[in-house]
Amino acid sequence: MWSLFARSLLRGPLTERAPKPDPDALAELACAVDGAARARLGRSLSIRQVDAGSCNGCELEIHALNNPYYDIERFGFRFVASPRHADVLLVTGPVTHNMAEALVRTWRATPDPKWVIAAGDCACTGGVFAGSYACVGPVANAIPVDLHIKGCPPTPRALLEGLLALLETAAKRPGR
């Protein structure tokens, strides 16, 4: 084990440089955040992930954000266990009828100010499951959504670009 530690010290971290925030996401968010919220949140955001019916592909890529290559915590993001600790709900899946109430209750349990990100094609549009008797459809049909991140599943890089756009918006001091 010590040799592994020594090796990783010598070799340096695997972690890569951050991508730029996604400009489309910045534009979508521009209207979503008011000054008071910005001042409160600063540069640290707690994320609560909610699977509202995904195929679990999106979860795999969200998980990947924690691996040493992306190391999402260095940006001030943290995945938290309770919606009560969260600033951001990261929602995946075509919102099944069987999950809709749990999603809404999780959203209600999240204190204001809060953001909702719909991650993945299913969460954005219903994806391949659109029109099913068992699905409510896009997350926006269940709760208000601030940011959409497309992809099936979105790559960790796409997720990171979206999250960084959110951070940038949140951290901007109010203009006045």
Add this chain to the structure above:
Amino acid sequence: MAELIQALNGYPLVTRHRPWPRVELDEHGWHGLIDRLKTEYWELLALWGERETVHAALRDDGAGTIAVVSLACRDGVFASLSKVRPGAIRMERATRDLFGLTPEGLDDARPWLDHGRWPMRRPLSRDPEPRALDEPAARATDYPFLPVEGEGIHQIPVGPVHAGIIEPGHFRFHANGETVVRLEERLGYVHKGIEKLIEGRPIAEAAKLAARVSGDSTVAHSLAFSRAVEAALGVSAPPRADFLRALMAELERIANHLGDFGAICNDAAFTMIQAWASAMREEILRAAAEAFGHRLMMDCIVPGGVARDLSGAGAAAIQRVVHEIPRRFDRLVAIYDAKPSLLDRTIGTGAIGGHLVHRFAAGGFVGRGAGRSYDARQSPGYPPYGSLEFEVPVLPEGDVNARVWIRIREVRESLRLIGQILERMPDGPVSVLLPAEAGEGAALVEGFRGEIFTWVRLAAGGTVDRCFPRDPSWLQWPLLEAAIEGNIVADFPLCNKSFNCSYSGHDL
């Protein structure tokens, strides 16, 4: 002991069902089958419904032969298999919810996938019954969990929203102090209606849905669907496509096993292994993206072959990671194997007996970690595995540690397989055109989690009439309830991770 196919002799065979026979039983024959199942070593691979018909896929444990049996349900009733094959219980409950067919003799009268929230009852039956708009949605508290009695017993409800980045489901623990007396699962939260969505779709669109039954097994589910379609049409993918499919399947297996290995160690509070294992997983996914254009290789296997050929650069990217990883992986494994604090958490924890995995016909690391050796790549087998050398590890203990070791050894075998695949891959086309004919087909393939059984019926004109993809989780979820019994609540995450059943794959 009788051989399965012989025993079914005399009943009408369905023509154009491939590669295994499908036999239409009458009620007498169905009851006779139930009687035989009391003594014969025939495993239940899957049970699924259709309008007014119920089907079951069986495998003869000795001869390895497979057959599908069907019964036209008079008045929507069929005799339950649950008393002789407990794996049938949840599949029959699902069949009742979706098709309105009644399994007679099934003790559990509770709905399973239907939480009382869909706009209709029996959505896949001939006559779905709309739920009245003013009918209040069933409350989560309405579901009657099995009671537990005794002094000091308390309940711990968990989910559907869990604490981590995982899928939703509800776990109801009855505990006495720290000790779990009973765990009961309630699933169905991610039921998306996949079976219904597939009905009537062109094959290519249906393939997209099959690829999203369970994202972590997208390659394996696509393979099972494609092979079932090809069987129904009587065509085979070209040899090069078989090799490319196996390449993807083994990459998927390694990536998932690495992820699980790290996550299990993380749940035992040993984060360093997870950091390294997740880095290796990332390297595999990047190589996959370079070779096939998608990190999870979603939609890369299609009926008829594969969506695109492997370029020289792609092959080189895979070559690089499989060359790089073994050394680093071995170092991690050596750490795992030499840390008493870690082994103390995994050895003896969450043990299941071999009799249970046999009764449920559970496969993958759950089955092979408890002495059941089936691997679909060997039996019934499918190309190109017949021309490759690999071992299927089996361990008897049935605990978390055994499931970890099955994964470790399978990673090594898959790395070895990829070496052989790259070396022996023939040249040639990577797909064939599919005729637009009617037919029925089934396939059994080995995903990272275990055997996936997929059944399809195609209509003339190139559409899918009906498809049932049975994820291995169906047969593994019930065993998790057995594994945790008598363990402490704090060890549940560890047990659960070591099973890593798919919620989506099960809920469909």
